[in-house]
Amino acid sequence: MPVQTDILIIGGGLAGLTAALHLQQAGIEVVLVEKDPYPHHKVCGEYISNEVLPYLKWLNADPSVLHPSVISKMQFSTVSGRSIAARLPMGGFGVSRYQLDHFLYQKFLAKGGVVIQDTVSSVVFEKDNFLVLTQSETQYTARQVIGAYGKRSSIDLKLKRKFIQQKSPFLAVKAHYKGEFEDELVALHNFKGGYCGASKIEDQKINICYLANYETFKIHKNITAYQENVLYQNKHLKSIFEKSELLFDAPITISQLSFGVREAVIDHILMIGDTAALIHPLCGNGMAMAIHSAGICSELLLLFLKGEIPDRTSMEKRYIICWNQHFKSRLLMGNTLSALFEKEYLTEKLLGGMVRLPFILPLIIKKTHGHSLTVPK
Template structure:
């Protein structure tokens, strides 16, 4: 017999776990399916804007218990090594996905939540409900499905999402290190074909995560040689790598990254987090956006189940509108900045302009970040 529930969430990353906690708090029956066990590392910049702190506190999931680094300043540099510093308007914190995802997972489980380790194979909508089947031959009948399975999945192929057919030239690489780096700083360093983020997470570990042009990367034998030949052209990156010791046996990598917005509703599935859109890492705001998108989705779903939203059509319409209002311009700015930084000449011009006109960089930061996210009881 199929298992029945109100909501089934596919994917247990930041967005999926946050949505699960929110729905659980409002009394909606929810099951989460995640293919991996906890805890596990993920390719991620691991910087979180403080804009989502009030919301996490409302969920009884204050990350302060994880002792994250407190980040208040940003450094930005070009290939030539020219750099500029500024204070972050809201500030943020650094915490690993290894710790944060597991923290949210344990919160959900402790409050009676159900997480099933499995992989969703098919989602079929009909007669106002979804039938979901998994690799381990489990079946679920649910009123609503939320897609929170990350950057790309075989499920995207089955749902015929257009972005999955498009090749992307980007490769992301991430690892943790020990060494010297300022606790309150997040640094974004440009190099030919990409950019690299550096910041502290919990326990004084340094997270280094960079996005590279795959065509440039594949001309080198391995990651180490690529870093020495390409990233080291930026003197700041050369100095950081030479002063740090890797904690991972090998860095984590992920390829075929497709940035920008995707359809936020596909076959009546509400998409959140990276499943709905992937913002360029240089914006340093993907984790906060994932959590914020979960809040939007869970809030509207709660209203739908209470009868305050009269139909599925209205639910989907309101979700798309709210998602666009909060994220569309931020994604557009991320794409624009990425296009500029991919051209060495333009990147140097941008830095020069920001040095001469200091308010430009804080203005760009505000364009890629949101406001403090509060929740009314």
């Protein structure tokens, strides 16, 4: 017999765990399926805007217990080394996914949450319910399934999502370091074929994560050679790497990153976080978007389960509208900036414009960040 639950969440990353805590707090039965054991590292910029702090505190998941770094300013530089800096209007904090995901996971477990270490192999919607099958051949039935499995999965192939069938030129690399780096700063440094973000996280560690064009990357024999031959062309990046010591055995990578249009709802599955849309690292706010999308999805689901939204179709339409209202412009800004930064001469012109008109950079930052989240009643 299938295991029954109200909500089944596929993926126990930041978005999935946030939704699990929100629904659990409302008394809804939730089963979360995550393929990897906790804790584990993920390729991520590990900067979060303060816009989500009130919501995390409402979930009784205040990240301050993890001793995150405080981030209040941003620096941007071009390949030539020219740079500009600005205050972050709302500010933010730096914390590793290794610590934050595990923290939320422990919160969910402590309140009786169910986490299954397994991989979902299929999801079928029929007769107003979902049938979910995992690789261990366990079956689940649920009133609603939430997709929170990250950037890409074999599930995307089965759902015939367009982006999964298209090759992407992007590769991301991430590692933690110890060394010299300015406090309260998130830096974004452009290099030929990509851009690199750096900021402090907990315990004075430095997170360095960059997005590279795979065609330029593959001509080098390894990551170290690529960094020294390409990233070091930007003097700021050269200084950061030369003053830092790698804390991982080796950097971790992920390829085939697609930043194209995705569906917020497909086959009645509600998608949240990177599963719904992958924002360019240039916007530096993917973690806040993941948390925010989990909150929007959870609130609408609760209204649907209480009968305040009359049917599934209405709920799905409202979710798509809310998603677009909160995130569509951010995604557009990310795509636009990425297209500009792929062309060195345009990047230099953009920086020159920001130097002459200093208000431009704070304006761009505002366009990639949201307002402080309203705490649910």
